[in-house]
Amino acid sequence: MVDKRVRQTRIYEKVVDEIKALIASGSLRQGEPVPPERQLMEDLGVSRSSLREAFRVLELLGLIESIPGKGRFVRRGRGEEGGASDPRKLEDGAILELMEARRVLDPAIAAEAARKARSGDLTRLRRVLSATEGSMAVPKDRAQADFDFHLVLTEATQNFVFVNIVKMTFNLIMATHDRIYSLLSDKDAFLHEHQEIYEAILNHDGEGAARSSSRHIERIYRTLQEALALEGP
Amino acid sequence: MVDKRVRQTRIYEKVVDEIKALIASGSLRQGEPVPPERQLMEDLGVSRSSLREAFRVLELLGLIESIPGKGRFVRRGRGEEGGASDPRKLEDGAILELMEARRVLDPAIAAEAARKARSGDLTRLRRVLSATEGSMAVPKDRAQADFDFHLVLTEATQNFVFVNIVKMTFNLIMATHDRIYSLLSDKDAFLHEHQEIYEAILNHDGEGAARSSSRHIERIYRTLQEALALEGP
DNA sequence: AATCCCAATTGGTCGGACCAATTGGGCGGC
DNA sequence: GCCGCCCAATTGGTCCGACCAATTGGGATT
Numbered sequence: 001m002v003d004k005r006v007r008q009t010r011i012y013e014k015v016v017d018e019i020k021a022l023i024a025s026g027s028l029r030q031g032e033p034v035p036p037e038r039q040l041m042e043d044l045g046v047s048r049s050s051l052r053e054a055f056r057v058l059e060l061l062g063l064i065e066s067i068p069g070k071g072r073f074v075r076r077g078r079g080e081e082g083g084a085s086d087p088r089k090l091e092d093g094a095i096l097e098l099m100e101a102r103r104v105l106d107p108a109i110a111a112e113a114a115r116k117a118r119s120g121d122l123t124r125l126r127r128v129l130s131a132t133e134g135s136m137a138v139p140k141d142r143a144q145a146d147f148d149f150h151l152v153l154t155e156a157t158q159n160f161v162f163v164n165i166v167k168m169t170f171n172l173i174m175a176t177h178d179r180i181y182s183l184l185s186d187k188d189a190f191l192h193e194h195q196e197i198y199e200a201i202l203n204h205d206g207e208g209a210a211r212s213s214s215r216h217i218e219r220i221y222r223t224l225q226e227a228l229a230l231e232g233p
Numbered sequence: 234m235v236d237k238r239v240r241q242t243r244i245y246e247k248v249v250d251e252i253k254a255l256i257a258s259g260s261l262r263q264g265e266p267v268p269p270e271r272q273l274m275e276d277l278g279v280s281r282s283s284l285r286e287a288f289r290v291l292e293l294l295g296l297i298e299s300i301p302g303k304g305r306f307v308r309r310g311r312g313e314e315g316g317a318s319d320p321r322k323l324e325d326g327a328i329l330e331l332m333e334a335r336r337v338l339d340p341a342i343a344a345e346a347a348r349k350a351r352s353g354d355l356t357r358l359r360r361v362l363s364a365t366e367g368s369m370a371v372p373k374d375r376a377q378a379d380f381d382f383h384l385v386l387t388e389a390t391q392n393f394v395f396v397n398i399v400k401m402t403f404n405l406i407m408a409t410h411d412r413i414y415s416l417l418s419d420k421d422a423f424l425h426e427h428q429e430i431y432e433a434i435l436n437h438d439g440e441g442a443a444r445s446s447s448r449h450i451e452r453i454y455r456t457l458q459e460a461l462a463l464e465g466p
Numbered sequence: 467a468a469t470c471c472c473a474a475t476t477g478g479t480c481g482g483a484c485c486a487a488t489t490g491g492g493c494g495g496c
Numbered sequence: 497g498c499c500g501c502c503c504a505a506t507t508g509g510t511c512c513g514a515c516c517a518a519t520t521g522g523g524a525t526t
Contacts, residue, residue, distance in 0.1 A: 008301070008518095011479070012289065036507055047480040049282060052509085053289045056245065060293055062393030068241075068508045069487030075393070094393065100345075101394035108337035160257050160327065161334035165398050171295035172394075241486090244510070269476060280511040285478085301477045302518030470525075479516075489506075496499075 011046055015054035018044060023063065023074055024091070034064065034072040061172065062094045092228045095180055098173055099221045103214075105165065106150070110197055110213035111206040113156040121156035125198050128152050133191060139181040142190065143174050146181070149194050156201070183227040184220060193219070242404060244279055248287035250404040251277060256296060256307055257327075267297065267305040328413055328461065331402060332454045336447075338398065339383070343430055343446035344439040346389040354389035358431050361385050366424060375423065376414040382427050389434070417456060426452070 022028045034040070041048050055072060058064040066072045113121070132145035147170045154166040173180055184190070193216040200208035255261045267273070274281050288305060291297040299305045346354070365378035380403045387399040417423070426449040433441035 008478095038507080041481095049285070049479065049481090052282075053286055055508095056286045056289050057293055060290055060397065062397075066508065067488090069489080069506080071488095071507060076391070097392045097394050100392055101398070104338070104341040112333070159330040159333060161330050161402055164253065164257070164401065165334070167296070168294050168397065168401070169394060171293065175293055175295075241509090271476080282510065282512090288477095299477065300519090302475080302520080304476060304519095468526085470523105472523090473521095475520075476518085477516105478518100480514080481512105482514105483510100483512080485508105485510075487507085487509100490504095492501105492503090494499105494501080496497100 011050040012053035012057065015044060015046060015051060016057050019054065019058055020063065020091075028074050030074050030076045032074055034074065036071060062097060063091070095224060095228070096221075098169060099217070099224060101169060103217050103221060105162075105169075106217045107210040107214040109154050109157055109162050109166070110201070110209035112159065112162070113153050114201045114204050114206040114209040116158050117156040117201050117204070121152070122202060124152050125149070125156070125201065129191075129194060129198060136187040136190065139178065139184075142184065142187060143178060143181040146170075146190065147174060153197070153201070180224065183224055186223075189219065244283040245286040245290065246400060246404055248277060248279060248284060249290050250401065252287065252291055253296065253401075261307050263307050263309045265307055267307065269304060328457060329454075332450065332457060334402060336450050336454060338395075338402075339450045340443035340446040342383075342387050342390055342395055342399070343434065343442035345392065345395070346386050347434045347437050347439040347442040349391050350389040350434050350437070354385070355435060357385050358382070358389070358434065362424075362427060362431060373414070375417065375420065379414070379423065386430070386434070413457065417453060419456075422452065 019028070019034070028034060035043065037048055037051055040046075040051055044051070055064060055066060059066060063075060064072050065075050117125075128145075128148045132141075132148065135141045136145055150166060150170065151163075154162050157163075193212065196212040197209055197216065200212050252261075252267070261267060268276065270281055270284055273279075273284055277284070288297055288299060292299060295308060297305050298308050350358075361378075361381045365374075365381065383403065384396075384399055387395050390396075426445065429445040430442055430449065433445050
């Protein structure tokens with residue numbers, strides 16, 4: 001009998017969701033302090049350890065900031081200094097921050113990959129491209145395809161720092177902001193742009209790869225910006 | 234005199250980088266189990282709590298999988314299944330790779346910081362600069378000063394992805410290669426370049442900040458290249 | 467030989483303790 | 497009365513010890 005057991009939910013995951021819900025509902029507003037650990041233990045009925053593991057995650061997601069001796073604070077969203085912004089904007093802000101980082105990174109990585117790629121890397125890129133042509137219907141598959149392509153691309157740079165960074169950012173995207181790929185529905189554009197990047201790399205054209213990659217991420221960025229603006233209250 | 238330390242690195246962050254280094258160096262291979270918590274506590278000399286917070290992060294980054302009752306395992310990356318994963322030692326090559334990543338990142342971060350910095354960020358930058366003027370004698374202090382400056386600079390971008398990236402890459406430097414800073418002895422150049430970046434940010438001059446940052450990192454890159462070449466075989 | 471059972475191992479959770487940084491209020495000096 | 501210093505309370509960071517649940521492997525039983 002195959003073991004179908006689903007992974008049990010850890011307590012810290014529940015806490016993460018509860019805090020995220022508190023932020024989304026407006027109970028915790030941007031810049032405001034989160035109740036201290038010792039009080040939350042009581043309110044949520046969990047131990048301090050679980051609480052702290054949850055906050056480690058929330059920090060990494062860019063939702064919470066911890067300051068020893070002071071407290072934890074809901075991070076301020078983008079730009080909007082003036083008060084009363086939609087609480088929902090916080091997670092949206094995190095998504096846009098992710099994309100802004102990629103606007104810088106992706107073209108540079110593509111250029112470096114074009115310079116450094118070996119034949120084995122090209123083969124693997126080709127394989128990823130053809131493998132994902134048919135499997136981009138569901139948002140989850142699009143996310144996976146995008147991740148696969150960019151990871152293989154990054155590994156072609158043979159720079160472990162880039163690889164670490166890409167793994168990290170994409171995992172952040174896929175772990176918690178899977179909403180992104182339901183907003184990005186144009187699979188043909190995805191495939192075509194990836195193809196374009198691949199061809200530039202095939203020709204060892206660093207500048208071309210950077211340009212294609214830049215167009216790719218700029219389109220995604222604009223699309224997300226518009227989609228998130230539309231969703232507003 | 235007050236301790237000028239601007240920021241202390243959390244223990245779990247160091248653990249995260251040590252584990253990442255173990256994976257990158259090939260000491261821990263994909264699919265293989267990570268040593269159990271109770272043994273790692275001893276090996277790394279940290280408490281189980283810090284260890285567990287580190288693994289929460291490594292899980293979120295997709296590097297580790299935890300299975301209760303069994304153990305923790307290095308997750309298989311999607312790009313590199315074909316075996317032959319050339320695990321390189323984290324040595325001189327890694328230093329240069331780190332610097333190549335910074336050649337791309339630092340100017341972009343400086344430019345973004347120039348656009349986004351608020352008065353509080355400028356104050357903190359000034360404080361870091363003046364605090365480190367006198368404390369760059371020992372290599373370890375130079376490393377700390379460089380880290381502090383770049384971290385505060387990055388936090389001025391108010392982009393948590395950049396902050397995460399910088400924390401990780403710099404911690405990687407300091408954990409495994411404080412040797413870098415014994416090769417970089419020109420403390421006046423360091424200070425002057427940091428000062429220059431600061432002034433560009435003060436004027437909200439994105440392009441200027443990027444140029445200064447680029448000069449800074451290029452000098453470091455060249456210096457390291459020469460130093461490592463001299464040390465060579 | 468096959469099966470069952472139990473003890474050891476491992477991650478998950480809890481509670482308590484202490485440290486370091488920050489903060490705010492009260493006390494003392496002016 | 498005002499200013500400044502100091503201390504106690506608060507808060508996150510770290511460590512330690514304990515117990516639970518799931519898994520595993522080997523030995524005892526059948």
